Amino acid sequence: MTFARPKINLPGQKVNEIGLALRDYEGSLSTLCAGCGHDSITAALVQALWEMSIRPEQLIKMSGIGCSSKTPAYFVHGAHGFNSVHGRMPSVATGALAGNRDLVGIGVSGDGDSLSIGFGQFGHVIRRNVNMLYLIENNGVYGLTKGQFSASADAGSTSKKGEVNQMQNINAVATAISMGASFVGRSFSGDREQLVPLIKAAIAHPGCAVLDVVSPCVTFNDHEGSTKSYAYTRDHKLRAVEADLISPRAEIKASYYAGDTHPVRLHDGSTILLRKVDPDYDPTRRNNALGYLERHRSRGEIVTGLLYIDQNVTDMHSQSRTTAMPLKAMDYERLNPGSEALRELQKGMK
Amino acid sequence: MKRTDTSNPDYFHQVVDCQWGCPAHTDVPEYIRLIAQGRFDDAYMVNRESNVFPGILGRVCDRPCEPACRRGRMDEKPVAICRLKRVAADHRGDITDRLPRAPKEKNGKKVALVGGGPASLTVANDLLPLGYECVIFEAQAVAGGLMRYNIPAFRLPHEVLNEEIDYILDMGAEIHYNHRVESMKALLDEGYDAVFVGSGAPRGKELRLPGRYDTENIHIGIDWLESVAFDHIDAVGKKVLIIGVGNTAMDCCRTSLRLGAENVKVMARKPREFFKASVWELEDAEEENVEIVVNHSPKEFVVENGKLKGMSFELMEYTIENGRIQDQDVTGEVFIACDDVILAIGQENSFPWIERDLGIEFNPWEEPMVDEVTYESTRGGVFFGGDSAFGPKNIIWAVEHAHQAAISIHRHCQGESLQDRLPDLLNLQSRKMGMHEWSYSSTFDPAARRKMMHVPLEQRFEALGKEVELGFDAEQTAKEVERCLNCDIQTVFSDSLCIECDACLDICPTQCLTITSNGDKEDLVTRLKAPVLEHEQPLFVSGELKQTSRVMVKDENFCIHCGLCAERCPTAAWDMQKSLLTFPKAADYVSGPDSGERPCQQRKAG
Numbered sequence: 001m002t003f004a005r006p007k008i009n010l011p012g013q014k015v016n017e018i019g020l021a022l023r024d025y026e027g028s029l030s031t032l033c034a035g036c037g038h039d040s041i042t043a044a045l046v047q048a049l050w051e052m053s054i055r056p057e058q059l060i061k062m063s064g065i066g067c068s069s070k071t072p073a074y075f076v077h078g079a080h081g082f083n084s085v086h087g088r089m090p091s092v093a094t095g096a097l098a099g100n101r102d103l104v105g106i107g108v109s110g111d112g113d114s115l116s117i118g119f120g121q122f123g124h125v126i127r128r129n130v131n132m133l134y135l136i137e138n139n140g141v142y143g144l145t146k147g148q149f150s151a152s153a154d155a156g157s158t159s160k161k162g163e164v165n166q167m168q169n170i171n172a173v174a175t176a177i178s179m180g181a182s183f184v185g186r187s188f189s190g191d192r193e194q195l196v197p198l199i200k201a202a203i204a205h206p207g208c209a210v211l212d213v214v215s216p217c218v219t220f221n222d223h224e225g226s227t228k229s230y231a232y233t234r235d236h237k238l239r240a241v242e243a244d245l246i247s248p249r250a251e252i253k254a255s256y257y258a259g260d261t262h263p264v265r266l267h268d269g270s271t272i273l274l275r276k277v278d279p280d281y282d283p284t285r286r287n288n289a290l291g292y293l294e295r296h297r298s299r300g301e302i303v304t305g306l307l308y309i310d311q312n313v314t315d316m317h318s319q320s321r322t323t324a325m326p327l328k329a330m331d332y333e334r335l336n337p338g339s340e341a342l343r344e345l346q347k348g349m350k
Numbered sequence: 351m352k353r354t355d356t357s358n359p360d361y362f363h364q365v366v367d368c369q370w371g372c373p374a375h376t377d378v379p380e381y382i383r384l385i386a387q388g389r390f391d392d393a394y395m396v397n398r399e400s401n402v403f404p405g406i407l408g409r410v411c412d413r414p415c416e417p418a419c420r421r422g423r424m425d426e427k428p429v430a431i432c433r434l435k436r437v438a439a440d441h442r443g444d445i446t447d448r449l450p451r452a453p454k455e456k457n458g459k460k461v462a463l464v465g466g467g468p469a470s471l472t473v474a475n476d477l478l479p480l481g482y483e484c485v486i487f488e489a490q491a492v493a494g495g496l497m498r499y500n501i502p503a504f505r506l507p508h509e510v511l512n513e514e515i516d517y518i519l520d521m522g523a524e525i526h527y528n529h530r531v532e533s534m535k536a537l538l539d540e541g542y543d544a545v546f547v548g549s550g551a552p553r554g555k556e557l558r559l560p561g562r563y564d565t566e567n568i569h570i571g572i573d574w575l576e577s578v579a580f581d582h583i584d585a586v587g588k589k590v591l592i593i594g595v596g597n598t599a600m601d602c603c604r605t606s607l608r609l610g611a612e613n614v615k616v617m618a619r620k621p622r623e624f625f626k627a628s629v630w631e632l633e634d635a636e637e638e639n640v641e642i643v644v645n646h647s648p649k650e651f652v653v654e655n656g657k658l659k660g661m662s663f664e665l666m667e668y669t670i671e672n673g674r675i676q677d678q679d680v681t682g683e684v685f686i687a688c689d690d691v692i693l694a695i696g697q698e699n700s701f702p703w704i705e706r707d708l709g710i711e712f713n714p715w716e717e718p719m720v721d722e723v724t725y726e727s728t729r730g731g732v733f734f735g736g737d738s739a740f741g742p743k744n745i746i747w748a749v750e751h752a753h754q755a756a757i758s759i760h761r762h763c764q765g766e767s768l769q770d771r772l773p774d775l776l777n778l779q780s781r782k783m784g785m786h787e788w789s790y791s792s793t794f795d796p797a798a799r800r801k802m803m804h805v806p807l808e809q810r811f812e813a814l815g816k817e818v819e820l821g822f823d824a825e826q827t828a829k830e831v832e833r834c835l836n837c838d839i840q841t842v843f844s845d846s847l848c849i850e851c852d853a854c855l856d857i858c859p860t861q862c863l864t865i866t867s868n869g870d871k872e873d874l875v876t877r878l879k880a881p882v883l884e885h886e887q888p889l890f891v892s893g894e895l896k897q898t899s900r901v902m903v904k905d906e907n908f909c910i911h912c913g914l915c916a917e918r919c920p921t922a923a924w925d926m927q928k929s930l931l932t933f934p935k936a937a938d939y940v941s942g943p944d945s946g947e948r949p950c951q952q953r954k955a956g
Contacts, residue, residue, distance in 0.1 A: 006859050035853045040853070042856070043852065189851075231849070
């Protein structure tokens with residue numbers, strides 16, 4: 001017997017600035033395991049996109065292969081989407097956003113898709129600073145192939161059968177920061193309060209925003225000895241710095257500035273408000289961030305929040321000095337001036 | 351907030367809105383599921399256990415369950431519960447072998463029941479199987495009381511009435527017809543072990559205005575209906591005015607049409623929102639072209655030479671604020687011609703036959719002082735139930751009064767305390783069958799309420815007893831049963847199993863679940879995913895969850911019992927469980943050497 005989620009028009013349902021209800025940002029019913037962290041992240045994405053009043057047709061969702069890469073089917077069914085080859089989501093994303101710079105790009109990947117088969121692509125999309133949210137649903141395990149350790153599994157953690165992981169792990173956030181990413185965050189699927197504002201800030205950020213989200217695999221990695229289980233993550237999670245996105249239209253209240261808070265103003269007029277939970281942490285300095293991460297990693301703690309931000313890294317379009325007009329909006333003659341124009345151009349290069 | 355105590359049967363009972371709203375606590379979702387499976391006999395018996403007259407009530411019940419129905423809170427019409435009850439009754443087979451039976455050996459106790467209406471019949475139904483001798487005194491030549499002579503036969507056919515009354519009388523009740531009890535003292539002197547008064551509220555209210563007693567053509571509604579029922583009246587004038595807009599008024603206007611009236615007006619003093627009649631009864635009357643006139647206050651009966659010419663009314667204007675009349679003005683006067691006037695402005699209790707020196711005390715409004723739990727009067731061994739206890743209510747209330755009074759009578763006759771009552775019982779049983787499989791129809795069906803088909807207007811008035819409602823056909827029944835949300839399949843939460851993965855919160859189609867930090871109610875409701883709209887509806891608060899010490903909160907208001915929370919729960923912290931509620935009846939108080947399970951515990955959920 002299959003089951004469907006009924007659509008019910010309830011009295012008192014709220015709508016956002018463009019008149020859509022939360023349910024309008026949902027997708028098909030998830031076929032992932034019951035209790036999967038990925039579904040929680042999907043719900044956080046739905047919430048964030050709804051709150052930001054993003055038009056569904058303005059959005060493109062892309063993914064590779066894996067449990068995580070099924071996610072784009074589960075939110076905003078009115079958006080564009082591309083489910084690509086294993087580990088090759090960054091290439092597709094780069095192409096899509098090169099062609100239409102007005103799109104809001106969300107790439108959903110997993111620890112296998114980004115840190116194993118797609119590790120090379122991961123580095124280069126960061127380096128190019130493609131304007132997108134690059135979300136890694138990180139569960140430390142290959143769920144689709146029955147629970148082998150993935151590249152993000154911590155050394156010393158055990159599999160469901162009790163086997164101990166011997167290899168060192170690839171730390172997605174440290175890798176991203178050291179590769180020069182302009183926005184790096186980490187969160188937990190079970191902490192919606194932290195995750196939703198972080199997703200909003202990442203979408204608003206004008207560059208490649210990497211979000212590593214610990215997302216427990218209920219079927220293969222939620223046991224004792226796992227370092228990516230619900231219980232372990234809750235016990236060892238450390239909030240270092242929180243982020244709130246304030247839209248350009250919103251009035252900034254004085255209460256936002258309580259405590260150790262400072263604003264990062266974005267080019268579109270909105271503001272990311274950073275609230276330091278730990279005064280020692282400075283998310284605008286790369287070596288401070290990396291040092292802090294390493295200190296706490298060695299204690300077994302999982303540092304979460306907006307870990308690094310740099311507004312001044314140029315994005316792909318600025319680097320390549322591309323036209324401000326999306327290519328898809330350009331006339332064919334202008335986009336493709338013909339062989340005569342090419343010959344003229346080549347003449348000048350001789 | 352404190353952890354919700356779901357072991358108190360009232361908690362899950364309140365979630366089953368229809369059952370909570372029904373005075374007799376009929377297990378509505380259970381019998382609707384049985385109808386869906388075509389098990390009409392079983393559905394009938396589930397009904398009969400609590401409401402005794404499913405065929406009768408399936409036509410004329412006041413339906414407190416329907417305004418309560420959860421479906422009605424979702425911008426939709428409630429499930430047609432009453433119509434489905436009729437489906438069970440109409441399509442049942444022979445169920446006589448499943449009815450309670452009176453033992454050959456009696457227990458030597460004799461109970462007198464005054465009046466042969468629903469209250470007395472229910473007492474007999476409960477006490478006969480325990481070996482009591484029940485003696486019913488009925489003033490008329492037939493039993494049924496108000497059900498027979500205040501409800502016209504076009505709404506409740508006599509065959510339906512007779513069959514269900516006979517189930518009880520055939521058990522061995524002794525009934526004396528045409529026997530009006532004229533003296534309580536004389537009755538008490540006959541030495542009964544207990545006396546139950548179920549004689550109703552038989553006196554129609556008067557309208558003492560000029561001209562009232564100058565003509566023969568002004569009738570008291572319930573008396574007039576009774577005369578029609580017993581064929582003493584078979585005609586009425588062409589133009590008829592009905593005064594009052596209660597359900598009796600609706601019966602009077604529709605009966606008038608069947609006795610030859612051509613122009614019937616129901617005269618209301620107030621605007622429509624203050625009408626006492628059930629919405630569906632108003633609709634049925636208007637369908638028959640009865641005109642309902644608002645804001646007309648009766649002033650006088652105009653009689654010339656002993657002949658009724660009409661009535662004059664004052665035209666009223668009201669200032670209404672928040673649904674209440676704040677002020678009223680008379681703006682004019684109008685005369686409306688008519689041949690007959692029927693007064694249907696209410697009923698009251700009347701006990702001229704109870705002597706006031708017997709220790710049965712009355713309040714200043716001539717109503718007996720009756721205990722609300724035991725239904726005993728101020729004289730031990732004398733009980734009241736139905737309309738005679740607390741004034742006019744309806745059949746389903748009379749049945750519930752009688753169930754409770756029967757318990758009291760039994761306790762009284764056994765010399766035991768009347769106040770010591772057995773608790774209600776709750777049994778929960780999982781409905782999980784396997785992966786994605788639940789043993790109930792969990793999917794939400796967006797179908798709209800089915801409409802009852804009526805006999806066409808041109809055929810309707812041929813005979814007084816022609817039943818107007820045709821009953822649901824198979825297709826309508828199949829659709830309507832699926833509209834029931836199965837509120838008795840409860841969402842049961844075990845906080846110790848929850849890993850706080852949020853899967854249930856995300857899947858819930860009505861956002862009725864939230865995991866948040868605890869607080870007092872005012873604070874907690876501000877953090878719920880969906881706004882709390884019905885503050886009467888219960889809020890479930892779990893114990894502290896293991897990992898974060900937060901709590902699971904569920905607003906029961908909009909839960910559609912689709913089971914998706916349980917479907918999506920990786921640890922089975924949510925489960926869908928049928929709540930089988932049982933409400934002890936007199937038979938459950940019988941203790942014998944071999945009594946293990948009480949009778950009320952023997953019913954198993956289907």
